[in-house]
Amino acid sequence: MVVLMTDEARTETFDAFFVAEFPRLVSMLTAWSGDRATAEDLAQDALLQAQRRWAEIVRLDNPGTWVRRVALNRSANEGRRRRREHAAMRRLSGAAPEQRYDGAPFHDTQLWERVRALSPNQRDAIVLHYVDDLPLADIATVLGCGIGTVKTHLQRGRRQLATTLEGGLS
DSSP, rough: OOOOOOOOHOOOOOOHHHHHHHHHHHHHHHHSSOOOOHHHHHHHHHHHHHHTHHHTTTTTOOHHHHHHHHHHHHHHHHHHHHHHHHEEEEEEEHSSOOOOOOOOTTTTOOHHHHHHHOOOOHHHHIIIIIISSOHHHHHHHHHHHHHHHHHHHHHHHHHHHHHHHHHHOO
16 A cells, blocks of 8 residues: 655655754764854755655655765865865965854864864764764765775774874864
8 A cells, every 4th residue: 555645744744854954964064064154054955955855855764864965965065165265265365264163063173173184984974973973874874885984984083083183283
């Protein structure tokens, strides 16, 4: 027997999904990007894409992992855009523009600067594990790799952080 969901029921389901996922996405993306406003924009973009494809997304085993993957992809694109913008500004003015940090829960501390300096896979695994508190299997799904690979990314990321933090924060 096939149960068809009404548009109203589908909307209510998405609304509950949005309410549950938005704060977690913003925390994760703020740690990832260092900027809460950017994180909110990226989370909204990812959730908007989920809403547009909700009929498909709602059927997934874990729609949250899908929206995290979309958010991380958008974050990576935003990071590349910001780096190009900063490089252009340095070429034009000889100095990097000031970055805005608004005192969000994961404001730009030296630790999060170090996390953001890790390789993309290590950074993503650390943020998903420690900020979003996802189990290893969900992190593997978000990153599109195996659990063993996630463990490797976490181990190497922690080792790199320990090395840079022991060497002194500069």
